[in-house]
Amino acid sequence: MKNKAHLHIRALCEGAILVALAFVLSFIKLYTLPNGGSLTPAMFPLLLFALRWGLSRGLAAGFVFGLLQLLFDGAYAWGWESMLLDYLLAFTPLGLAGLFKGKAWGIFPGTAIGCAARFCVHYISGVTIYRIVQPTELPGFGMFSDAALYSLAYNGSYMLPNMLLAMLLAGVLYVPMKRYFAGNDILK
Numbered sequence: 001m002k003n004k005a006h007l008h009i010r011a012l013c014e015g016a017i018l019v020a021l022a023f024v025l026s027f028i029k030l031y032t033l034p035n036g037g038s039l040t041p042a043m044f045p046l047l048l049f050a051l052r053w054g055l056s057r058g059l060a061a062g063f064v065f066g067l068l069q070l071l072f073d074g075a076y077a078w079g080w081e082s083m084l085l086d087y088l089l090a091f092t093p094l095g096l097a098g099l100f101k102g103k104a105w106g107i108f109p110g111t112a113i114g115c116a117a118r119f120c121v122h123y124i125s126g127v128t129i130y131r132i133v134q135p136t137e138l139p140g141f142g143m144f145s146d147a148a149l150y151s152l153a154y155n156g157s158y159m160l161p162n163m164l165l166a167m168l169l170a171g172v173l174y175v176p177m178k179r180y181f182a183g184n185d186i187l188k
Contacts, residue, residue, distance in 0.1 A: 058095030126151025
């Protein structure tokens with residue numbers, strides 16, 4: 001019983017630290033789009049936490065991070081639907097990396113799946129909520145009159161680079177932190 005309680009407390013503490021790190025990293029914006037969305041290294045700590053502690057804890061960490069983004073990072077939202085989709089629900093799927101807990105090289109497919117799921121939520125938001133601003137011009141992509149294509153281009157223009165940045169960070173850190181990626185330091 002003591003071991004189980006110890007692991008629970010350790011997961012909570014590690015989750016708090018990695019969510020806080022992700023929040024701090026979210027202020028390092030390599031570029032920002034006019035209607036929300038930016039390229040930051042913030043997703044990596046959330047993906048790492050999910051990989052180490054599993055699906056349910058990873059989903060919870062993503063939700064908490066989304067809540068922090070909504071409350072403290074000057075959220076760009078058009079109503080409660082946008083707040084729900086673009087913040088609370090969008091970051092939660094990063095926890096899907098937890099499906100690869102304990103797997104060799106699990107950070108890479110976990111990152112791809114978590115980022116793809118986050119993209120899907122943003123895409124749905126763009127098609128359903130932000131369609132009211134069409135036709136819209138997206139610099140570098142031209143004018144869009146179709147909400148589905150606009151959402152694909154707009155959200156893809158920052159989500160694909162975010163996924164690649166998270167993969168790059170995982171690749172650079174994998175060898176020196178392999179033990180932590182696999183969760184070998186966590187007592188079973």
